[in-house]
Amino acid sequence: MPGMAAIVRLAALVLLLAFLLMPQSFAPLFAPLTQYGAPPIYDQGNLLTLALAHLGVVCCAAAASTLVAVGLGVLVTRPSGAQFLPLSRTLVNIGQTFPPVAVLAVTVPLVGFGEKPTLIALFAYGLLPIFENTIVGLQTCPPQVLEAASGMGMSARQRLLSVELPLALPLILEGIRLSLVINVGTATIGSTVAAKGLGEVIIAGLLSNNNAFILQGGLVTGLMAILLYDGLAGLERRICRTAHLE
Amino acid sequence: MISVENLSKQYGATTVVDGVSMVIERNSITVIVGTSGSGKSTLLRMINRLIEPTRGRVLIDGHDTTGEPAHLLRRRIGYAIQGHGLFPHRTVAENIATVPRLLGWDEARIRARVEELLLVFQLDPGAYAGAFPHQLSGGQQQRVGVARALAAEPAVLLMDEPFGALDPIIRAKAQDDLLDIQRRFGTTIVLVTHDMDEAFRLGDRVAVMSHGRLLQYDRPAVLLTRPADPFVSRMTGVSDRAMRLLSLTTAGEAALPGVSDGPAVAASASLREVLSELLWRGAESAVVMDSDGTRRGHLTIAAILERGRPG
Numbered sequence: 001m002p003g004m005a006a007i008v009r010l011a012a013l014v015l016l017l018a019f020l021l022m023p024q025s026f027a028p029l030f031a032p033l034t035q036y037g038a039p040p041i042y043d044q045g046n047l048l049t050l051a052l053a054h055l056g057v058v059c060c061a062a063a064a065s066t067l068v069a070v071g072l073g074v075l076v077t078r079p080s081g082a083q084f085l086p087l088s089r090t091l092v093n094i095g096q097t098f099p100p101v102a103v104l105a106v107t108v109p110l111v112g113f114g115e116k117p118t119l120i121a122l123f124a125y126g127l128l129p130i131f132e133n134t135i136v137g138l139q140t141c142p143p144q145v146l147e148a149a150s151g152m153g154m155s156a157r158q159r160l161l162s163v164e165l166p167l168a169l170p171l172i173l174e175g176i177r178l179s180l181v182i183n184v185g186t187a188t189i190g191s192t193v194a195a196k197g198l199g200e201v202i203i204a205g206l207l208s209n210n211n212a213f214i215l216q217g218g219l220v221t222g223l224m225a226i227l228l229y230d231g232l233a234g235l236e237r238r239i240c241r242t243a244h245l246e
Numbered sequence: 247m248i249s250v251e252n253l254s255k256q257y258g259a260t261t262v263v264d265g266v267s268m269v270i271e272r273n274s275i276t277v278i279v280g281t282s283g284s285g286k287s288t289l290l291r292m293i294n295r296l297i298e299p300t301r302g303r304v305l306i307d308g309h310d311t312t313g314e315p316a317h318l319l320r321r322r323i324g325y326a327i328q329g330h331g332l333f334p335h336r337t338v339a340e341n342i343a344t345v346p347r348l349l350g351w352d353e354a355r356i357r358a359r360v361e362e363l364l365l366v367f368q369l370d371p372g373a374y375a376g377a378f379p380h381q382l383s384g385g386q387q388q389r390v391g392v393a394r395a396l397a398a399e400p401a402v403l404l405m406d407e408p409f410g411a412l413d414p415i416i417r418a419k420a421q422d423d424l425l426d427i428q429r430r431f432g433t434t435i436v437l438v439t440h441d442m443d444e445a446f447r448l449g450d451r452v453a454v455m456s457h458g459r460l461l462q463y464d465r466p467a468v469l470l471t472r473p474a475d476p477f478v479s480r481m482t483g484v485s486d487r488a489m490r491l492l493s494l495t496t497a498g499e500a501a502l503p504g505v506s507d508g509p510a511v512a513a514s515a516s517l518r519e520v521l522s523e524l525l526w527r528g529a530e531s532a533v534v535m536d537s538d539g540t541r542r543g544h545l546t547i548a549a550i551l552e553r554g555r556p557g
Contacts, residue, residue, distance in 0.1 A: 148331030152344050153321030166335050
């Protein structure tokens with residue numbers, strides 16, 4: 001049912017945009033969740049600006065994670081870098097297991113409040129899926145294809161750029177997608193250290209006991225994560241199809 | 247000409263190739279045959295330095311192969327492997343163009359060469375140049391793999407079990423094609439296989455390897471009639487060695503002057519085939535005809551049987 005999927009996708013996108021552009025028209029829906037005449041729609045900032053800032057932080061962190069994780073993945077799958085695999089894996093795993101909140105607590109004294117500590121926390125949190133997928137992608141290149149590439153006279157660099165990375169691309173893209181989606185949700189905690197983002201809405205709701213705010217912040221974040229996941233999966237399929245990598 | 251001089255490869259305490267020396271003549275097909283683990287593939291890969299030897303050296307036309315970076319050496323040597331190893335994300339034309347691109351040929355020359363090779367390998371450029379490897383049959387993939395190895399007109403072509411993944415009928419066709427191509431381009435071919443039939447069919451000379459050592463390196467007929475080692479006789483097979491010997495000579499080579507009222511056979515047919523044909527028809531002799539229809543001579547069963555004996 002690709003038709004059905006497209007309709008659901010479009011409806012979700014329209015709903016998200018409508019809410020971000022004209023939040024007040026959704027006021028009657030959220031009003032039952034408020035008490036004592038509190039505002040049903042977040043009124044301490046522009047929701048669209050917050051959503052864009054949220055996405056901006058997530059994308060910056062993902063770009064940095066991708067650069068470092070793919071670079072590390074390439075390094076540890078070279079014969080000369082193989083000895084760094086256990087160390088790199090440990091570091092990347094720490095990035096994933098160390099709670100982002102704790103990263104914030106550690107980094108705020110060093111770099112101050114704002115976007116920076118959030119970027120660092122998201123960067124560390126997003127490394128693992130990209131790193132592991134890069135390694136699997138590079139290690140599962142068919143050995144005959146690699147041998148042919150060397151046998152044809154490609155240098156190690158030419159082989160990496162024109163054979164190994166293109167063949168690993170579907171898995172690397174999948175890793176980036178996972179990392180991005182995880183971090184759309186995780187980025188809400190950035191608001192505890194004054195980074196602009198949708199976490200602000202949720203925290204405002206928690207502080208003023210306004211369930212409508214909490215729900216709005218959660219719904220917008222969730223909807224963004226789902227749409228992003230879906231959109232990137234589609235993009236991946238298209239790239240793989242045009243490059244004949246399925 | 248390729249001179250292999252006292253070439254050895256050791257991994258730790260294990261010796262995979264043990265002091266092999268051989269001279270491979272220009273414009274010939276040399277087949278290295280052996281069981282798995284005999285070191286035949288390692289020997290082949292030391293020629294283009296995919297594996298660096300522990301001892302010894304390889305000279306191609308008098309030049310030591312260690313005189314230039316390995317990847318530059320490999321661009322001058324064709325390499326085709328079992329299961330073809332085509333790049334799945336590149337079209338057939340791009341696959342074939344790999345080495346010419348690495349060598350920096352201009353686009354017009356690359357396009358002309360790709361088209362020429364597709365035609366040589368009986369693949370219609372219009373239909374196949376833009377196709378991807380997974381869209382081809384096994385036999386077609388294998389042909390593209392050999393075409394890619396020949397793209398930059400290498401003087402030497404190394405092949406590691408190139409037909410191993412093909413079914414018997416396609417394999418026989420691929421072997422015939424290889425013989426044609428060797429004659430057409432005059433390439434020096436070194437081919438590794440575990441299949442003795444393939445070795446006898448293709449090889450001008452055959453090298454038999456076992457446990458890293460070169461046991462015998464000679465013309466196929468000599469391997470049959472004067473095996474240097476019991477292992478060589480086991481590899482060549484004892485029970486049908488007379489028939490094998492007959493299969494190495496063509497009717498044209500063995501034809502005697504004179505005429506016969508028996509059936510006509512092609513000069514390119516092997517004596518084994520002629521004998522089989524005579525048995526089948528109950529005839530005593532056959533007329534040997536050239537491909538242009540002229541009479542070359544005749545063959546009798548007795549004359550054929552004479553050829554099936556050693557010495």
